[in-house]
Amino acid sequence: MEVMSHSSSFLIPAIPPDQRSSLTYALVVLNQSLPRFVPLLWKHAQLRLCADGGANRVYDELPLLFPHEDALDVRNRYKPDVIKGDMDSIRTEVLDFYTNNGTKIMDESDDQDTTDLHKCVSYICDFAPNLDKSSLCILVAGALGGRFDHEMGNINVLCRFSSIRIVLLSDDCLIHLLPRTHHHEIHIQSSTVGPHCGLIPVGMPSGSTTTTGLEWDLHETEMRFGGLISTSNIVKGEKITVRSDTDLLWTISIKKLQTG
Numbered sequence: 001m002e003v004m005s006h007s008s009s010f011l012i013p014a015i016p017p018d019q020r021s022s023l024t025y026a027l028v029v030l031n032q033s034l035p036r037f038v039p040l041l042w043k044h045a046q047l048r049l050c051a052d053g054g055a056n057r058v059y060d061e062l063p064l065l066f067p068h069e070d071a072l073d074v075r076n077r078y079k080p081d082v083i084k085g086d087m088d089s090i091r092t093e094v095l096d097f098y099t100n101n102g103t104k105i106m107d108e109s110d111d112q113d114t115t116d117l118h119k120c121v122s123y124i125c126d127f128a129p130n131l132d133k134s135s136l137c138i139l140v141a142g143a144l145g146g147r148f149d150h151e152m153g154n155i156n157v158l159c160r161f162s163s164i165r166i167v168l169l170s171d172d173c174l175i176h177l178l179p180r181t182h183h184h185e186i187h188i189q190s191s192t193v194g195p196h197c198g199l200i201p202v203g204m205p206s207g208s209t210t211t212t213g214l215e216w217d218l219h220e221t222e223m224r225f226g227g228l229i230s231t232s233n234i235v236k237g238e239k240i241t242v243r244s245d246t247d248l249l250w251t252i253s254i255k256k257l258q259t260g
C-alpha cells in the first residue's frame with residue numbers, strides 16, 4: 001500500500017528549502033475567532049476563501065493582529081479571493097467592502113442542506129479541476145472550539161471529501177483524516193506542534209490499528225466509541241507511522257509559543 005506523508009510545515013514562518021512542501025494550499029476562513037497564525041496560512045495559500053460570516057472575522061479581527069497599522073491598510077492587504085455560503089451571517093458593510101474590492105461573491109442561499117464549509121471545499125475542488133488533487137491541501141481556520149454542531153459538521157466535511165487533504169485548525173490543535181487507502185507517515189515539527197495527540201476512529205469502529213512513534217503505540221488494536229479510542233497520547237519522535245483498516249482522525253496540539 002502507498003505511503004501518504006503529512007507535515008504541518010504550513011505553521012512554520014520561514015520553511016527551510018529541504019522541508020518545503022510540494023503541496024498547493026488553499027485557505028478557508030470560518031466564522032470563528034481567527035487563529036493567531038492566519039496571516040501565515042494566508043501567505044502560504046494560493047487561493048483564499050471566506051465561508052459566509054468568516055468574512056466578518058477577516059474584516060474585524062485581522063486588523064487587530066497588526067495593532068500598529070491602519071485597519072484599512074490591513075484590510076486591503078488581506079482581501080479574500082472568494083466569499084461563498086448562504087450569506088446569512090456576513091454583514092452588509094463587509095459584503096460591500098469586499099464586493100467593491102474585487103472579491104468574487106458566491107451566494108448559495110438556495111442550498112440549506114450543506115454547510116458553508118462544504119460549499120467552499122466543493123468550490124476549491126471545481127476551481128482546480130486540472131490540479132492533481134493529491135497535491136492540493138485545504139487549510140480551514142477556525143474549525144474547532146466553538147459550537148459542537150458546527151465542529152461535527154466540519155469533521156463531517158473531512159469524511160465527505162476523504163480523498164482530499166483537508167486540515168481543520170484552531171489556535172490549539174489541528175485535525176485531519178488518515179484515509180484507510182494508505183499507510184501514513186506523520187512528520188512532526190516539534191517547534192510548532194505536539195506533544196499531545198490522538199487517533200480516533202470516525203464513522204465506524206477500527207478493527208486493527210498499528211502505530212510507531214507514540215508513547216502509547218497501538219499494536220493491531222481495535223478502537224471504537226464505547227471501547228478504546230486513543231486520546232491524550234504523546235508523540236515521542238520526529239516521525240509517527242499509522243496503519244489502519246478504517247479511516248482515522250489524527251489530532252495534534254499546536255504550541256502556543258513557537259520554539260526554534
Ligand SMILES: Nc1ncnc2c1ncn2[C@@H]1O[C@H](COP(=O)(O)OP(=O)(O)OP(=O)(O)O)[C@@H](O)[C@H]1O
Nearest residue numbers: 030031051052053089115116117143146147150151
Ligand atoms: N462556533 C463555530 N464552531 C466551529 N465552526 C463554526 C462555528 N461557527 C461557524 N463555523 C463554521 O463557519 C461556517 C460559516 O459560519 P456561519 O456562521 O456563516 O454559518 P451559518 O450557516 O450561518 O451557521 P448557523 O446558521 O448554523 O448559525 C460554518 O459553515 C461552519 O463551518
Ligand SMILES: Cc1ncc(C[n+]2csc(CCO)c2C)c(N)n1
Nearest residue numbers: 052085086087111112113114115116
Ligand atoms: C436533516 C437536516 N438537518 C439540518 C439541516 C439544516 N442545515 C444543514 S446545513 C445548513 C446550511 C447552513 O449554512 C442548514 C440550514 C438540514 N438541511 N437537514
